[in-house]
Every structure is written in structure tokens, then in C-alpha cells.
Amino acid sequence: MNTPVEQPRTSVWSMYRAIVGIGALCALVIVSVFNATATRISENQARFLARAVAEVLPAAQTTVPITTTDDGRVVETAETLALPAFLGYDANSELAGAVITAEGMGYQDTLRVLYSYSFELDAIVGFKVLDSKETPGLGDKIETEPHFVANFERLDATLSPDGKSLQNPIVTVKQGDKTEPWQIDGITGATITSEAVGMMLDESANKWVPVLEGNLPELLNIRMSEDE
């Protein structure tokens, strides 16, 4: 057997120098790369969102980012929100619909989706997954499964007579059990993910639809005031 070789002890100063020196060098590299890529990344994010908005509300030629105020009004905003919402206007500057971001817990991680609401049909008419880490081949079918995507061609979101919530809650039912227009036909094998979509749409629509419908005359003015 080999006898253990006595290693010379390294001084504290040289360890300190190496760790702090390398730490500072690494920080410099990270900050440089961050600065060099920040503009491109935010451009990419804006482009990705704009493309997604155009996909869920193809009729919209122009969009106006909106937010709600504490007193229940809808106003235009210049801030970048965590859950952005937009009003879409068609080529004739008529209100084409609203595009809203919703968020909720999926099976693996937070799911973020974008959906469009039609004032004319009182229904959700477009849907796109923005951010998902669901199981490939199962949970990610919410993006590809034709019968699931078909739910959002016209998903009823009619307001109740008192104007405070939806008349019927949006719910996900078992695959093949859909009988009502406000039900989402789920996906076998992706039960939790498809139910999560139902829950987040119900929560978000219950928050947004009453505010949007309650402020409909002003929504037309948001666009007009921008034109002036």
C-alpha cells in the first residue's frame, strides 16, 4: 500500500484570493452577457406576446394594453404587467374583443395561457398556452389535441343577470361528457392539466368579463381617445 503523501497546506490568503477573484470575474461575465442580451430578450418577449395575441384574436389589427382600477374601471396602461390584458380593434377601429392572460397551477408547474373574449358572442373564442412545463406527450396535449382545442372555438362566458359573475361556471368535464357550451371537454391522460385550464379560465373570466361588460361604452372611448 502507498503511504499517504503529506500535502503542503495552502495559505488562507491564497484560497481567499482565488475564491474572491474568480467570483468577481464571474460576476463581470454575467453582467456583461446580461447587458448585451437584455434588449434582444425583451424584444423577443414582446414579439412572442404580440404573435400570441394575434393568434387568439386574428380580427384585431391594433391592440391596447389595459388594466383595471380599484373602482372597477378599465384604463389603458403603459406598464408591463405580470398578467397583461389587451383590447383588440379591427381594421374599422371597432372593438373586436379582449385578450387576457390567465395563470394557474398545472400538474408540474405554473401554467400561463392567453384567451380572447368576444363581446358579440359573450364567449371565449381563442386560446393559446404561453408557458407550460407539463408532461411531454400527456399534459402538453392541451396545446395540440384537436378536440380540446375545439373547446375554445366558442366557450360560453355569458354574464349573469346581476352582472357580477358568469352565469355558468366554466368547468372541465371528462372526455366525451361535454353537454353544455360552458363545459370544457377534458383529455384522458391529462386530467389535472385540463382541469387546471378550466379553473384558471373560470377564475380569470369571472374577474374580467363583469368589468369589461360593465365598462363597454368606455372601452370604445379608449380607442377613440388614442386616435385623436
Place this chain on the structure above:
Amino acid sequence: MLGKEISSTDEFLKGLWRDNPVFIMALGLCPALAVSNTAMNSLTMGLATTFVLLASATCVSALRNFIPREARIVCYICIIATFVTAVDYIIMAISLELHRSLGAFIALIVVNCLILGRAEAFASKNTIGRSLLDGLGMGAGFTGALLCIGVIREILGSGTLFGVSLFAENFQTWTIMVLPSGGFFVTAIWILIVNRLREKQAEAEAQAQTQGASS
């Protein structure tokens, strides 16, 4: 290696075949199984890992006399994490869709034992030039292995290759291939093939030697 000087070409080639990180050394299997569900993901992950390998090998090799033995692991991890963060930003700047499809696995390159392994076993003992060749070979070997797995999984699991549809609409995709278990099956089959080829190669070499000795 028995005191024999290894040529630069061998330094590069060993990562591709003899010491292939995935099929021979079985290093970095976690990302190899997780993101190899499509050819594009495999290629991006391979290139990102190669970039981190090259950058960290250069740094570790250049600083090898400056880093004390007791503090080497923390220094290596710090260097590797820096370049992984850089590659994360770069991929986001190139394409958000690509970044989305790779999920958390870009950040997890930090703990890919292939990179720490090469820093510790090679770059910390060799010149920058040799470390770069080693990193390039290992990176190419890793990318190649991921592509071998990814191409098969994408063709069978999604019926496409690099996103281009290969079959008619009625092609029944093998969902298992895009799931992690499909990754295990395909990797196992490749390891089987590579080992068989290596055995044959060794047999042929041994035969050539005996013939050479007898003649």
C-alpha cells in the same frame, strides 16, 4: 497513458468514440434522457453544453496554477455556473420558443457531471490548447449522442424530423418515445449497438496483432 504522448487529433477524437460521454462513460444522462425528445432540442442542448465545456475548460486551464487544491470544486462550479447563466441568456436572446422547449434543463447544465468531470480530470492538469481539444471532442461526442437519441425519438414519437412532418396523417405516433421511458429504451439500444461495435473492433485489433506477431 503509459507515458505515451497522445496526439492532438486523438485528444479530440477520444470524446467522439472511445470515451464517448453518453454511450461509454454514461455521464450527463439526465439531460440526455430529458431533452432528447426532439432532434432540435438535442442539438441545442448539445451545443449549449459544448459551449459551457469549452469556456469552462479554457478558464479552469488558464487559472489552474492560481486555484488552490482545497478550493478547486467551489471555483470550478462558480466558473461553470457563470457560463451556464450566459448560455441561458444567449438562448433567450436567440429564440424564446427554443428556451421554452428546453425548460429547466439549461440551468441544470451546471450539475452535468460531464463538465465538472472534464474540469477536474483534464483541464486542471493540461494546457489551454489540449483542454480546448478535449472539450471540443467531448462536446461533439455529447451532441452526437443526443442527436442519435433525439432523431429516433422524434421520428417515432412525433412523426417529424426537425419539425418537418415525415409521414401521412394516419401515422400512429408512439407516445412512449416522447416520454422519459422512451429515452431510456433508445439510449439502451444505442449503448448495445456501440458496445457490440467496440467488441468487434477489439476482436479485429486482437486478431491483427496475433497475425502480425506470427508473421
